[in-house]
Amino acid sequence: MEFLPQLITSVVMIVLIMHVLLIGGPAYGIYVERKIASWAQDRIGPNRVGPIGLLQPIADGLKFFMKEDYNPGNVDRNLFLLAPVLAVIPAMLAWATIPWGGTWLSPWGELSLGVADINVGVIYILAIGSLSVYGITIGAWAANNKYTFFGGIRATAQMLSYEIPMGLCVLCVLLLAGSSRPMTIVQDQIGYWWGVIPAWNIFQQPIAAVLFFICILAESNRAPFDLAEAEQELIGGFHTEYSSMKFAMFFLGEYMHMATASAFLTLLFLGGWHLPFVDYLIWGGAEPAKVNLLGVLLNLGVFIAKVFTLVGLMMWVRWTVPRFRFDQLMRLAWRGLIPITLGLLLITGVMVYLDLTGYLWLGNAALLAIVMAVLPFIPKGADVNRKVGLRGSRFSPATD
C-alpha cells in the first residue's frame, strides 16, 4: 500500500487539471478567443450574457446539450456516433504524463504532482496525441458527405506530415536530457548559465523550439493550418454533418489538444515549472528538485501560466496569419521542416558525442547558415504561386 499516497495525489491532480483544462481550454478558451478575435478585428465580441460576456461559455455549454442531436439518414451510424468520442478521449488522456508541479517532499514521502510519472512519458504524449487523427478521419468518412470527406483526407495528410518533424524536434530534446521521463527533462532545465541565462532548452535548441511550435499548430488543426475545416472551401470540414454535443466534442478535443500541446512545449523547451530569477529569492539558488507544499503550488501556478500564455499566442497567431493553401502546407512540412529537423538531429547527435552540448546554439546558428546557403539551389518545381499581373489595374497599367 505504499503507492496509495501517490495514487491519491494523482487522482487529485486528475480532478484539478481536468478542471483547469476544461474551463481554461474549451469553455473560457473559446470566450477569450472570441474576445481576441474581436480586438484584432476592431469589434466588441461577446458582451450580452453576464458582465462583459463572462457567462457566455456556460450559456453555450447548456445550449449544446439542449440542441437537437441529429443523425442524417445517409451516415454510417455506428462510426458516426463513435467518432466524437474517439476525438475527445485522446485529448483527455494525453496530458497525463505532464509533470505539472514537480516533486513534493510530503509527510508521506516523495510525491510527484502529475497523473503518472512514467519513464516513457514523452512517447506516451506523442502516441496518445496522435490518436486524435482517428476521430477526425472516422467522423469525416462516416458522415458520407463530400465536404467532410475532403476535410478528412486533408486533416489526415496534414497530421501525418507534421508528426514527423514534431517527433524529430522531440528527439533533439531527448538527446540533451538523455531520458524520456518528463520529470527528468524539466529538472534538467532548472539552473543557469553564467548565473543569468536560464538553462532552458529553448536557448540551446531555438530552431527546434520554433519548429515544434509550428508543428503543434498544425497538429491541433489551428490556423494558419486549419485546412481541415476551411470554412470558405469546405463549409465546416470534417464536422459539417455534426450537431449538438457531438459537434462540441470535436471542439473540446481541439481546445484540450491545444492546451496539452502547449504543456508539451513548456515541458520540453520552456523549463516546465521553473520561474527564472524568482528561485534566487526563494531558495537562494536554482530551485531544488524536491520542494515543500508551497513550492509545488508555485510550480503548478507557473506551469499553468506558461501553458495559457502559449495558448494565447496560438490564438494571436490564428487571427494574424492567413490560412495556407494545401500544397503550401505539404511543401512546408516535407520540403521545409523535415530536412531542417533531420539536419538538426544529426548536428545534435554529433555535438552530444563530442560533449559540446553547451555550444548547441552555435550548432543551431550553423544550421541556419547552411539552410540559407542551400536554399537558392533547391529546385523549385512548377511555380503555381506566380503573380499574375492584373492587366489594366492601378498597380499594373496595361502597356499594349
Add this chain to the structure above:
Amino acid sequence: MNADLIITSLAAAGQANDGLDNYAALGVLLLIAVGFGVFNLVATSLLGPSRTGPVKESVYETGMNPIGSARKRFNVRFYILAMTFLVFDVEIVFLYPWATVFPNLAPGDPLGLQFLARMLFFIGTSIIAFLYAWRKGVFAFD
C-alpha cells in the same frame, strides 16, 4: 551484448523499469475520459428535441440537391504520402531508445562512436530514401 551497461545507464537517467503502480492513475483517467464521452453522447440525444423529414435527412451540400455519392476515389498522392510517413515514423520510433541511451554514455566511451556511427548510417539511409522520394515528386502537391 552490452545489455548490462545499457541497463546501468538507463537506471542513472531515471529510465529504469518503474512497475505498474504508476500506471494505476492512467486507468482512472481512461475511465473518466470514456465516461465523459459516453455521457455526452447519451445526454445530448435525450435532452434535445427530435424531428425529422425527407429534406432534413439528405446530405448537406449547401442546400442544393446532392449530386452523386461521397464515396469516391481520391488522389493517389495521399496513399504515397501515407507510405512515406510510415517509413519516417518507424525510423523515429527506432531513434527514441537510442536517444535515451546514447547521451548517458561516458564521454570518450568507445561504444559512443559505435552508437553514433550506426545511427548516422541509419539516418543516412532514410535521407537517401527521402531524396529519392523528393526527386520522384512525392512531395509535389501542386
